Amino acid sequence: MTTTFTTSDICTAPPRLHVRSRFVDDVEPGPGFPFESGLPTTVEQTLELLPTSAFSCWVRDTSGLIGFGRTLRIRARGRARFTELSEAWKAITGAATIEDEVDLLGSGLMCFATVAYSGESEVDSLIHVPEFVLGRRGGRVWMTSIIAEGAAPTPPVLKSEPLHRVTSAKSSPGDLDSATWANLVATVSRMLTPVGDSAEVDAFADDSTLRKIVLARDELVTTDDDIDVRSVLGALNRSYPSCWTFNVAGLIGSTPELLIGVENNRVTSRVLAGTYRVENDPTTEMPAARKLLSAHKDSTEHAFAIASLQRSLGLVADDVSVDERPHLLPLANVIHSASDASAHLPEDSRLSALDIAAAVHPTAAVGGYPQASAVAHVDELEPLDRGRYSGPVGWMDDRGNGQFGIALRCGQLEDRNRIRLFAGAGIMPDSDPLTEVAETDAKLAPMRRALGLE
Numbered sequence: 001m002t003t004t005f006t007t008s009d010i011c012t013a014p015p016r017l018h019v020r021s022r023f024v025d026d027v028e029p030g031p032g033f034p035f036e037s038g039l040p041t042t043v044e045q046t047l048e049l050l051p052t053s054a055f056s057c058w059v060r061d062t063s064g065l066i067g068f069g070r071t072l073r074i075r076a077r078g079r080a081r082f083t084e085l086s087e088a089w090k091a092i093t094g095a096a097t098i099e100d101e102v103d104l105l106g107s108g109l110m111c112f113a114t115v116a117y118s119g120e121s122e123v124d125s126l127i128h129v130p131e132f133v134l135g136r137r138g139g140r141v142w143m144t145s146i147i148a149e150g151a152a153p154t155p156p157v158l159k160s161e162p163l164h165r166v167t168s169a170k171s172s173p174g175d176l177d178s179a180t181w182a183n184l185v186a187t188v189s190r191m192l193t194p195v196g197d198s199a200e201v202d203a204f205a206d207d208s209t210l211r212k213i214v215l216a217r218d219e220l221v222t223t224d225d226d227i228d229v230r231s232v233l234g235a236l237n238r239s240y241p242s243c244w245t246f247n248v249a250g251l252i253g254s255t256p257e258l259l260i261g262v263e264n265n266r267v268t269s270r271v272l273a274g275t276y277r278v279e280n281d282p283t284t285e286m287p288a289a290r291k292l293l294s295a296h297k298d299s300t301e302h303a304f305a306i307a308s309l310q311r312s313l314g315l316v317a318d319d320v321s322v323d324e325r326p327h328l329l330p331l332a333n334v335i336h337s338a339s340d341a342s343a344h345l346p347e348d349s350r351l352s353a354l355d356i357a358a359a360v361h362p363t364a365a366v367g368g369y370p371q372a373s374a375v376a377h378v379d380e381l382e383p384l385d386r387g388r389y390s391g392p393v394g395w396m397d398d399r400g401n402g403q404f405g406i407a408l409r410c411g412q413l414e415d416r417n418r419i420r421l422f423a424g425a426g427i428m429p430d431s432d433p434l435t436e437v438a439e440t441d442a443k444l445a446p447m448r449r450a451l452g453l454e
Contacts, residue, residue, distance in 0.1 A: 004072075004074075005088075014092050015148050015149065017072075017097070019099065019144065021143070024143045035158055036160065043234065047234050048163060055067060056112040057246060057247045058246050064136060065112075065134070065395055067131075068156070070130055071148055075124040077125065079119035081116065082125075085113065089127060092109075096109050098398060105401060106133075109397060110398070112127070113125075113354060115361075117391040118386065125388070128249060131147070132156055166231065168224035171221050176383060182433035183433070191210060192212065192428060193209045209370075210373050214367055214427065215427055216382060216390065219421045220418065221411070221419050221421060221448075224417070226416040227413065229252060239449070240254045240332060250412060251393060254410075255410065257271075257365065259360065259392050261403045262402055264399075269313065270338060271340075272337065275442065276336075283330065285335065305363060305369075307364070308365075308369060309360060310322060316355070317344060318343060320341065354396050362390070364426075366408075387412055388407055393406075408423075411447050423444045
């Protein structure tokens, strides 16, 4: 049974958790072996072993973490949501007893987390501590149990159940239809001040002039039958194996953008800004994408994203380094301009992956540039509550390690047969409203296809 706490409850009296991680890929089938049909070897076989609901995951290609059952759920809301969740997690980890025979990234005590984009959101930010975690990394498979003191749960035996593809999905406009959203894009574009062709974007310039605003739109998808989340995740993973596919608190998607990764004090990040919509084949369309994404609008938008990351990451980490030139990231339906960044935390740092995510959120890719004024305008102009869309989503462990992506290409499950999809675009002074609508349609396409709409 899930126990839900506020962050103040946890910090006042943290529960004592008993944690054990052990390899299961070298365990003979029999008592204590968790797989009824043998060790799964593919993502689809793994998904078929999961319950049809009430599980969490963070998977890239064939590696990742899947949690089922739930020992704790911690919620926070408002401007202090990051700090409250972080302090609660540190209180939990400080009181835990951990036996980790695996010692791989994601083993030991870990949690899944999803944080609302805005401190003004009416949607909770959450930490979910699963009861059991199935991990796969470097070709090894392990199981972690996370048990509250005094509890005596039965180790699971996972039984295979076929995935049920969604066949009855219907879509309808969300809070804004595409025409109304295009009009908003035109209004916002006129508010922005252009950057000259020869101007450089300085990460540390004291520039309060509004240069870019990111606007989001939503779409509601309903089905006659229950949505099999496992099937949706499987479709996303097959189509986008290089992305991070996730399900945390019903926020389902596959993001190409790693907001922050922390492993043993080394910090990594991937910045995306600028989108080319693939018409047929991303491989053959790379030259056209390179030409488009090197044009002034997209190259300036990418420069804003890099400057935003450099400035915010530099406040909490040392030796910040970003690719001198962006590279093209081809996906099945779009090609992005991408830059990878790295940094290091001081040896005595007590900052967790969630703390680093808090420092860099929201980036120019999801808020705008410069950060403070752009975010204030988003809250004022955008007539929808993004909830957890474009906020950090991912996992962290008791050692401060973790990965948080930006929750993009995703939807929030609102009921067993209803999911709200989101997409956004960076608006610049020379943005064309219809082009921006087409870009958001391209970003909605992965979830639409996974739900059987395209």
